[in-house]
Amino acid sequence: MDYKTNPTSRKELRGIARFVRKLFKCKNKYRFDVMDAFERIPSVFPAVSCLVVEDDEIEGDIPARCVPDFKGHYTIEVKSSIYDGAAEGVGGYRAHILHEICHAILCLLGFTPILDRAFKNNELKPFESMEWQAKALCGEILMPYEETEGLSVRQIRHLCQVSRESAELRYNNYRKPEPKTPLERRARQWF
């Protein structure tokens, strides 16, 4: 399930990620302390509160969720098994929690749903999809772009404490050429 929101770009999200790391006073060059952010988010963003809930309080295989009260407040609920795993340092679980924090932060920044109807996964263009935006912001916070450039998958995994999949995604991103603007594409044809 996905929702359409105001467009943004990977570059803009990268800037927001840097700002979020600063807001939470992240001192480590690589690893972002998700558990510390979870504890401190109400003091940094008073419109957001966090809750650890029993596993059976959230249906199915959903690890965590961000619940809006439609009056501008967001509650992040995390299953206790996910919370415990994240506290032990499981990369994928850390990302689950931060993903929901990112949903709340993006909503507070104005990236709220602009249509009532929900969309299926991959039905929206990435830059206007709430899911893509939360995933991208989460990745940028966990694996700072400049700092992780040139690192191996293994190094990214260990230094940033992320899952192998996340580290591989980030690693492969550096090998892909940056998308060219229409002007750059045309200029290439001339020279």
Ligand SMILES: [Zn+2]
């Ligand atoms: Zn999501």
